[in-house]
Every structure is written in structure tokens, then in C-alpha cells.
Amino acid sequence: MKRIYLVGFMGCGKSAVGRRLSFLLKMPYYDMDKEISRQNGMAVAEIFDKHGEAYFRELETQFLQNLKDEDCIISTGGGVAIREINRKIMRRTGLVLFLDAPFREIWRRIHKDPRRPIVVNSTKEQIESLYQARYPLYKAAAHITIRTEFRSLRQITQYAAFQVNRLKGERKK
Numbered sequence: 502m503k504r505i506y507l508v509g510f511m512g513c514g515k516s517a518v519g520r521r522l523s524f525l526l527k528m529p530y531y532d533m534d535k536e537i538s539r540q541n542g543m544a545v546a547e548i549f550d551k552h553g554e555a556y557f558r559e560l561e562t563q564f565l566q567n568l569k570d571e572d573c574i575i576s577t578g579g580g581v582a583i584r585e586i587n588r589k590i591m592r593r594t595g596l597v598l599f600l601d602a603p604f605r606e607i608w609r610r611i612h613k614d615p616r617r618p619i620v621v622n623s624t625k626e627q628i629e630s631l632y633q634a635r636y637p638l639y640k641a642a643a644h645i646t647i648r649t650e651f652r653s654l655r656q657i658t659q660y661a662a663f664q665v666n667r668l669k670g671e672r673k674k
């Protein structure tokens with residue numbers, strides 16, 4: 502097996518599904534935002550404030566480059582799939598799953614969350630344009646797109662596990 506990466510816009514469920522998937526598949530789990538905050542002793546919002554977004558983007562790429570060689574599940578942050586180098590690393594080292602959720606649902610989930618600096622510093626219109634601009638890049642990063650609308654976290658997790666197991670089976674043939 503290899504790594505499983507979850508990509509998609511803020512609020513699509515990468516962290517929630519990743520954690521559940523790691524229980525279901527019994528694989529180690531890393532949430533990139535949490536790992537980067539831990540390694541730097543600062544919350545993501547604080548890194549943005551003190552060092553700026555460009556610096557945070559470097560930390561994300563470094564995280565991917567320095568990962569130890571193990572089978573694991575990784576919930577990326579919503580900006581990770583935007584850089585070409587990150588997409589290349591993820592596609593080369595694992596299976597990339599895009600959690601596709603409609604903007605109205607995403608907005609409902611994220612608009613009040615103070616932990617997402619991009620949301621705090623932008624209007625709804627700006628976030629929607631960002632969603633539109635990023636959408637094709639999530640598609641480009643992903644091996645598989647999972648449509649999440651009208652599905653519970655449990656259903657999405659089970660579907661993701663089904664896809665992972667199916668591909669594992671195919672590799673053995």
C-alpha cells in the first residue's frame with residue numbers, strides 16, 4: 502500500500518474523513534495543519550499573521566518532502582493541491598482522493614470559523630472565486646473524486662475505504 506491523501510477546499514471534510522478513515526483502515530494519520538502547527542509551535546492562523554501565507558506554503562511543501570516512508574493517511578490543507586510540486590509529490594507517492602462539496606455547503610461550514618485565516622480575511626464573494634479557481638486543480642491532483650453532497654461522514658469514509666481496498670486488490674492481480 503502507499504499513502505492516501507485527501508484534498509479539496511476548506512470545509513469539504515478532509516480532516517473529519519481522514520481521521521475516520523484511519524480508524525477504519527487501521528493506518529497512521531496525519532492532519533497537515535496540525536502537524537505543521539505542532540512542528541512550529543504556533544496555530545496556522547498565527548503562522549499566517551507572523552510570517553505570511555507564502556511562508557506557510559513553503560512549510561506545506563517541506564512537510565510533503567520530508568515525510569518518512571510509511572503507509573499512512575494524510576489530510577492536506579485546502580491550499581496544498583494548488584502548487585504543482587505538491588501535486589506531483591502526492592500523485593507519485595500515493596492515492597489522491599478529492600472530496601468534492603458544493604460551495605453553498607462549504608460556506609455554511611466555514612464562514613464562522615476563526616481558525617481559517619483565509620476565511621477571516623476575505624468576503625464571501627472572494628472565497629467563492631477562490632473555490633472556482635481551485636476546483637480544476639483539485640481535479641488535476643486527484644486520482645479519484647468523491648462527491649460528498651447529501652452523504653454523511655460515515656458514508657463518505659466507507660466509500661473512500663471501498664475505493665482504497667478496490668485499488669489494493671487490483672494491484673495484487
Ligand SMILES: Nc1ncnc2c1ncn2[C@@H]1O[C@H](COP(=O)(O)OP(=O)(O)O)[C@@H](O)[C@H]1O
Pocket residue numbers: 509510511512513514515516517518576579610649652653654657
Ligand atoms: N459530509 C459531511 N456531513 C456533515 N458534516 C460534515 C461533512 N463534511 C464535513 N463536515 C463538517 O464540516 C466541518 C469542516 O470539516 P473539516 O473536516 O474540518 O474540513 P477540512 O479539513 O476539509 O477543512 C467539520 O465540522 C465537519 O465535521
Ligand SMILES: O=C(O)C1=C[C@@H](OP(=O)(O)O)[C@@H](O)[C@H](O)C1
Pocket residue numbers: 509510511512515516534545577578579580581616617618619
Ligand atoms: O485553503 C487554504 O488555503 C487553507 C486551508 C486550511 O486547511 P483546511 O482545508 O483543513 O481548512 C489551512 O491549511 C489554512 O487555513 C489554509
Ligand SMILES: [Mg+2]
Pocket residue numbers: 515516517534576577578
Ligand atoms: Mg482540515
